Amino acid sequence: xxxxxxxxxxxxxxxxxxxxxxxxTVEGERVKGVSFSxxxxxxAIEWAATKRNPIQVLxxxxxxxxxxNMCHPMAFSMAVENAANIEVPERAEYIRTINVELExxxxxxxxxxxxxxxxxxxxxxxxxxxxxxxxxxxxxYLNGNRITKGILxxxxxxxxxxxxxxxxxxxxxxxxxxxxxKLEGIMLNDASVRARTKxxxxxxxxxxxxxxxxxxxxRASGVKKDVRVDWPYAAYPDLDIKPVLxxxxxxxxxxxxxxxxxxxxxxxxQSIDLIEQxxxxxxxxxxxxxxxxxxxxxxxxxxxxxGVAFQEAPRGELIHYIKMTGQxxxxxxxxxxxxxxxxxxxxxxxxxxxxxDIPIIVASIDPCMSCTNRAIITDKGNSVLSxxxxxxxSIRKTLAxxxxxxx
Amino acid sequence: xNAAQVIESFRKEFPGIEISLAEQGAGRHKKVxxxxxxxxxxxxxxxxxxxTIQEYPHFSVSSGSDIGKEIEIINHFVLNYGEPGEQxxxxxxxxxxxxxxxxxxxxxxxxxxxxxxxxxxxxxxxxIEGVPKKRVFTDESMPAGIYPWRKDxxxxxxxxxxxxxxxxx
Amino acid sequence: xxxxxxxxxxxxxxxxxxxxxGCDIEIIAALTPRYDAERxxxxxxxxxxxxxxxxxxxxxxxxxxxxxLRVYAQTPDPKVVMVIGNCGSTGGxxxxxxxxxxxxxxxxxxxxxxxxxxxxxxxIIEGVVKAWKKLESLExxx
Numbered sequence: 001x002x003x004x005x006x007x008x009x010x011x012x013x014x015x016x017x018x019x020x021x022x023x024x025t026v027e028g029e030r031v032k033g034v035s036f037s038x039x040x041x042x043x044a045i046e047w048a049a050t051k052r053n054p055i056q057v058l059x060x061x062x063x064x065x066x067x068x069n070m071c072h073p074m075a076f077s078m079a080v081e082n083a084a085n086i087e088v089p090e091r092a093e094y095i096r097t098i099n100v101e102l103e104x105x106x107x108x109x110x111x112x113x114x115x116x117x118x119x120x121x122x123x124x125x126x127x128x129x130x131x132x133x134x135x136x137x138x139x140x141y142l143n144g145n146r147i148t149k150g151i152l153x154x155x156x157x158x159x160x161x162x163x164x165x166x167x168x169x170x171x172x173x174x175x176x177x178x179x180x181x182k183l184e185g186i187m188l189n190d191a192s193v194r195a196r197t198k199x200x201x202x203x204x205x206x207x208x209x210x211x212x213x214x215x216x217x218x219r220a221s222g223v224k225k226d227v228r229v230d231w232p233y234a235a236y237p238d239l240d241i242k243p244v245l246x247x248x249x250x251x252x253x254x255x256x257x258x259x260x261x262x263x264x265x266x267x268x269x270q271s272i273d274l275i276e277q278x279x280x281x282x283x284x285x286x287x288x289x290x291x292x293x294x295x296x297x298x299x300x301x302x303x304x305x306x307g308v309a310f311q312e313a314p315r316g317e318l319i320h321y322i323k324m325t326g327q328x329x330x331x332x333x334x335x336x337x338x339x340x341x342x343x344x345x346x347x348x349x350x351x352x353x354x355x356x357d358i359p360i361i362v363a364s365i366d367p368c369m370s371c372t373n374r375a376i377i378t379d380k381g382n383s384v385l386s387x388x389x390x391x392x393x394s395i396r397k398t399l400a401x402x403x404x405x406x407x
Numbered sequence: 408x409n410a411a412q413v414i415e416s417f418r419k420e421f422p423g424i425e426i427s428l429a430e431q432g433a434g435r436h437k438k439v440x441x442x443x444x445x446x447x448x449x450x451x452x453x454x455x456x457x458x459t460i461q462e463y464p465h466f467s468v469s470s471g472s473d474i475g476k477e478i479e480i481i482n483h484f485v486l487n488y489g490e491p492g493e494q495x496x497x498x499x500x501x502x503x504x505x506x507x508x509x510x511x512x513x514x515x516x517x518x519x520x521x522x523x524x525x526x527x528x529x530x531x532x533x534x535i536e537g538v539p540k541k542r543v544f545t546d547e548s549m550p551a552g553i554y555p556w557r558k559d560x561x562x563x564x565x566x567x568x569x570x571x572x573x574x575x576x
Numbered sequence: 577x578x579x580x581x582x583x584x585x586x587x588x589x590x591x592x593x594x595x596x597x598g599c600d601i602e603i604i605a606a607l608t609p610r611y612d613a614e615r616x617x618x619x620x621x622x623x624x625x626x627x628x629x630x631x632x633x634x635x636x637x638x639x640x641x642x643x644x645l646r647v648y649a650q651t652p653d654p655k656v657v658m659v660i661g662n663c664g665s666t667g668g669x670x671x672x673x674x675x676x677x678x679x680x681x682x683x684x685x686x687x688x689x690x691x692x693x694x695x696x697x698x699x700i701i702e703g704v705v706k707a708w709k710k711l712e713s714l715e716x717x718x
Contacts, residue, residue: 041594041637042544044673047555047563051672060669066598066694082431110601129608136605147598147694209463212519223489225465230487230494237435237492308440308483308496310467319483321470332556334470336483336523341467344519545675546639555674563674570635570667570679 029354034347049333054080054154054300055293057330061320062148064335067110070096070103071313072335073152075320078233080154083307083324084300090235091285092156097235098169098278099142099149099157100311101271105176106135107314108264108271111366112187115261118359119196120395124186131179138172141165154296155289166279173272180269187261195401196394197257201349201361204255211344215316216267217365219245220260222253227312239277244270257364264366267314301328313338315366339367356397408460410439410495413486420456421449444500451511453499454482458516461486464497466517469524471531473558477502478531480510503533505559512537530556585617586708589627589651593644593680595634598694599661603631606697613701624650629707632686635663635670636678648684654714656707658688660700665689 025033045064049057061076062069074096081088088096113128136146142161143149151159161169187193203213208221218225226243228236244266246253251262290296303324311318316338323332342365349361408416414426426443445453457464465485472479484497503510512535514520524538529545532554545555555563592600606613607620621627624647636644648657657680662668664680680686687710690703 041592041634042639042675043594043635043637043670044555044563044567044675045670047567047674048670048672063596063598063663063669063693066596066601069596069598085431087432126608129605130610133605133610146696147602210518212466212517214465225488227494229491230485230489231438231496232436232492233438306442308498310485310494310496317467317485319467321481321483323472332470332472334468336468340522341519344521548638549674567672567674568676570671570676 024350024355024358026355029356031350031353031355031358034350046333046335050329050331053297053328054324054330055297057333058152058154059150061335062150062152065337066147067107068103068313068315068318068337069148070099070152071311071318072320072337074100074234075309075311075313075318076322076333076335077152077154078309078311079307079320079322080300080303080324081307082309083305083322084154084303086155086289086299088156088234088289089286091160091282092287092289093234094278094282095157095159095161095287096152097239098161098275099139099151100234100313101275101278102135102139102142104271104314105268106132106139107366108268109135109183111264111314111363112183112261115360115363116187116193118363118394119193120398121193127186128183131176131183134172134175138169141168153288154300156287158288160287161282163284169275169279173275176268176272180265180272183268184265187265188258191405192398192402193261194258195405196357196360196398197261197364199254199256199258200357201257201353201364202255203345203349205253207348208255208345211348212341213316213345214341215312215314215338216244216260216263217316217342217345219243220253220263221255222246225317227310227317231310233309233311235278235281238281239274241270241274257360260364300324302326315339316342339365342367354397356394359394408487409493410441413441413460413495413497416460417443417453417456421445421453424449424453440496440498442498442500444502447501447503447510450499450501451513451516454484454513454516457484457486457497461488466513466520466523467496469520469527471527471533471556473531473556473562474502475558477504478508478533479503480527480531480533482513508533510535514538530554532557532561583712585619586629586704586711587619587621587627588629588631588704589621589624589647590631591624591633591644591647593632593634593640593664593678594637594676595661595663599633599664602694602697603633603660603700606700611697611701613697613704618704624648625652627651628655628711629704630655630657631660632657632664632680633660634678635667635673635676636680636683638675638677641677641683644680645683654711656687656711656714657684658690658703658707659686660690660695660703662691662693665691668693 024031058073061072064072109128109132113125116124140146143151151157203221205222208218208223224243229243244263246259246262304326306323308321318338319336321334322330325331410428417424417426424445429440431438465488467483469480469482480501482499486495486497487493524535525541525543528535529543553563554561630651659665659680663670667679688703688707690699
């Protein structure tokens with residue numbers, strides 16, 4: 001048994017306080033109690049924002065999270081646009097939508113890999129991360145960067161998508177369409193994955209409502225909550241979109257880990273469809289409300305008021321609040337990322353589960369890849385299990401189940 | 408209930424309430440938000456009143472800022488989710504005097520609000536009755552009596568550091 | 577590249593000291609099939625006690641400082657420290673804060689800086705090759 005390092009291989013969304021340390025009370029194999037402490041990666045972003053101008057904050061917002069680095073600056077811009085009454089040109093709305101949907105594809109595929117890794121299926125992890133490179137390629141082709149894109153601006157976007165590039169985007173989408181059946185086969189029909197995720201980590205609809213769950217986590221429990229549909233922003237009002245619920249694919253919304261896998265997989269399909277709709281409907285036009293940066297800064301400096309924006313990030317509802325008081329810097333800024341809301345629901349999911357199921361349950365809310373590595377398990381007092389030990393247990397359980405099944 | 412009816416219903420229930428509708432966009436892109444300010448004593452009842460609008464409203468988060476003599480707390484709720492295009496974000500403000508910054512907890516109504524409320528206590532130095540006090544995002548190195556979002560002498564300026572300070576000299 | 581010999585595999589321990597995860601996913605990407613750093617024998621290990629190289633991302637928050645120092649102490653000599661990303665190298669956009677004790681080179685000496693926000697996997701692999709060179713020269717006692 002190795003020592004546990006709270007030092008964490010990869011917790012995420014730091015400023016958004018998502019990195020987390022979970023303390024469990026266990027009796028034998030059963031988890032009896034869970035508590036968490038957060039903040040290991042609190043970088044004081046919200047405070048630092050009150051010392052910079054909105055455009056500088058935009059780039060900081062981009063660095064809140066390495067995965068949702070389109071959603072955060074977009075939600076921030078939307079909040080500022082709301083406070084300053086800036087109308088975003090239509091084409092810019094479409095380009096933003098295409099980019100956030102590409103990000104969703106990238107995030108969900110990445111998540112599928114992480115989930116597989118937690119179950120001990122490293123071959124699937126490597127497979128999903130390889131196919132993920134295609135969407136990163138197209139993101140890089142359109143924006144010039146793989147991860148942090150830097151194309152957003154208050155009042156629009158900084159880079160257009162040329163008509164000649166549509167073909168390339170469609171080609172990437174076709175690649176994923178062809179691949180989808182295979183991905184579905186691996187994640188939904190594989191006997192081991194099913195055995196390890198069905199009826200594990202259940203979040204009832206009642207709990208999901210009371211604990212304010214958001215995104216795929218809420219939808220898998222049958223809560224019809226999707227900001228893109230309920231409060232359509234950007235180009236979503238023009239698109240044909242329905243919230244993805246397990247029922248759409250003929251499953252019951254049981255709220256277990258398996259259902260959360262279903263919802264995320266269906267959302268990959270949905271994102272492909274949405275991007276295609278965008279490419280069909282996009283009309284030529286300006287992409288910035290105010291192309292001259294100095295003028296924009298002066299305009300923003302005179303804004304007095306508050307703005308709020310909601311956004312459906314890959315992990316669920318994201319909200320940015322901004323208060324401007326006619327000064328160069330925002331007066332207050334609040335960011336609430338989806339995992340912040342999805343942590344309390346983790347408590348009922350984990351209670352009474354087996355220790356070996358902890359990694360997959362924690363991964364099932366998609367707390368950004370390895371927040372789970374912060375978990376500390378104390379086994380009746382003294383010994384401490386690290387995340388590696390846990391994963392080892394998880395793999396052993398998968399193997400034992402396979403053996404059982406082959407008898 | 409649409410946004411106008413929500414406002415109507417709140418005006419009827421809480422006569423002194425400041426409540427207004429904010430609209431953005433036009434046509435299909437039109438979105439609404441409701442902003443309201445209630446007295447501290449009415450706060451919990453106002454939150455309870457939300458349950459008459461939708462069976463289970465959604466609580467997003469609360470934000471807040473130091474506005475001089477008072478501390479402003481804004482609770483962001485979402486009404487009518489699940490109905491395409493009908494969602495009404497509802498922002499409920501309370502202003503707490505700095506001399507006695509105390510408000511009620513809503514964790515009895517929204518158990519999921521616990522992190523958000525603890526964060527407000529930690530960041531703004533207010534007291535929320537009915538929720539255990541706990542450090543969420545800072546550790547022991549944060550001196551007692553310093554609250555990162557305060558703009559007065561309880562703010563973090565004393566302990567903040569610019570990593571490049573003193574460079575190039 | 578100037579590596580004298582591939583005498584052994586390079587084992588790497590990755591520490592996130594408060595990063596946004598951008599660098600961290602690029603590190604994983606460097607190990608997965610497209611870039612496949614594992615073919616050179618580069619492997620992520622689960623404990624610093626097995627590691628030759630420390631990969632550190634993030635600007636070092638106050639909560640993480642002690643842990644980062646502990647990991648550094650636990651890594652056996654000769655070791656090479658690599659910082660991935662701008663915020664670990666200089667603080668990056670988080671240069672001004674009440675909760676940051678970084679950048680990493682304020683805590684202990686850093687051998688290789690891989691800058692970028694986040695750096696591409698190719699850059700990370702190049703950085704590892706530089707770390708390899710450094711390690712070989714350390715072992716030769718130069």
